[in-house]
Amino acid sequence: MNASASHLDPAELAALLHFYADAGVEWMLEDEPVDRIAEFAQQQAARANRQPQQAPAVAQQPQQQGDGIAAPQQASPQGKVLPGRAPPPPRPSSTPVAIPDDQAIAAARFAADSARSLDELKVAMEAFGSCNLKHGARSTVFASGNPSSGIMVIGPMPNADDDRDGMPFSGRQGQMLDRMLAAIGLTRETVLLANAVPWRPPGNRTPSPAEMEICRPFIERQIALAEPKLMLLLGNFTAKCLIGGDASIFSMRGSWRDVTIGGTTVPALTSLHPQDLMAAPANKALAWQDLLVFKARLTDI
Template sequence: MNASASHLDPAELAALLHFYADSGVEWMLEDAPVDRFAEFAEQQAARANRPPLQTPAAQGAPQQQAGDTSAPPSPSPQAKVLPGRAPPPPRPSSTPVAIPDDQAIAAARFAADGARSLDELKVAMEAFGGCNLKHGARSTVFASGNPSSGVMVIGPMPNADDDRDGMPFSGRQGQMLDRMLSAIGLSRETVLLANAVPWRPPGNRTPSPAEMEICRPFIERQVVLAEPRLLLLLGNFTVKCLLGGDASIFSIRGAFRDVTLGQLTLPALASLHPQDLMAAPANKALAWQDLLQFKARLNEIQAEI
């Protein structure tokens, strides 16, 4: 049964709009359905039946003789330029130039490797234009938190809240992560938070393999520059990006694996993303087991320092 927005109280309406935003809905619809296909067909028919326009030049031009199949000469572009005036410059295109994937990956690697600090890397990412995801996103979502904490938590890609706030793990998913970290004595101020992909995909879709490869150098460089001692990887996409393979998060979670980035090798624990816990609260028991393992390993590392 459909419900009109006028029947909702303010809290219900706010929740509905929040749901639409998380789902990638960015345009309001008409009150009644509109058949755009029929509307387009009518416009095409109207154009076909419209008589050709007679310009003054065409009206004064001599008529083509019968049997003459040669096309009338077309006016040169210079003929439209007034004497003493230079021709107008070409109008710039507003459409971003498409870059082949292999060139975009190489450009991303070059930009990432050239950064000598997290601040430099952030500037490089904000200036990078080789990933089509950036053209539709509002923000470049960079790492936030404490880079010297020794703990780095990485999620998949920004959602609508992250894109709006310009920070990873915002909104309801961020609140769930706050509770997860608090349960083991951590907080977003005492760890470094990041996303494997820094730009929100349209409609919160999963990035394509090419988009993942273009963004991979940036998250790898964030890890190398932060030099954490322990990684917490949340969600299927994050694990695939940094560990490789096609294993499900439910089959790979709860076990430490090494992530090797150049000369740096780090222990990483894969676990469920906050969205997995919100969609199925029964998953909280699995996440809690993972967090306890993560806390135990962190205690071991801190005891060695």
């Protein structure tokens, strides 16, 4: 039984669209309808018309074997080489050229340090092409919110919702963060939200150490330009990226640590990511304890 969008209620349609987005579907329809069956039939007919015309031409090619000169060759549709014509030139590859990690890190540092404002930094990140994560992502997810608030909330890397919307903490994880912030009297409009990595890794995998180092100059420059007085670091990857060490987020959470960026030291509190709360609701009690610790320092701003 065939089903169309008109047969789905809004919730079912939204779930279907989210499924398509997670699967990598970007365009639901062509600009104009295409009859694929008729197109295939035309291709078959064109091939059938070409075969009788090409056969005599191939047969008439001289086979100059005595003087050691081979006849030109022609590639068949099956990839075999036939006598008649020279093989077609190779197709140009659209795969981005690989750049050594040390050169990519240096290029990222130069691009980040050259920006004198958050707007300039956003333009530089959108133009940056030396990180392989960007080639597989839909959006460059840049910081959003209030840069002059003195409060910065940083997550790890964009998920599918962030990549689709082009904003950090979108979708269900963003809704959970909204509730976390509201519990201590904050909103996403009264803080600056950012991600340690601005491009979604394929399949939501964890970025490699080299990818993290390439992206590090951009998040450090966002922090330097925003000049926050306090930072809330959410998730294991974020804590390791900006604080270092091999400790898990459960051993690091709830305690203040100093993060030094460009000669400026910013107090940072580590806590659980909204995804950690959604995956294990028991973690909400731990996150609530961390948020109360963070709230106690808000009077310092």
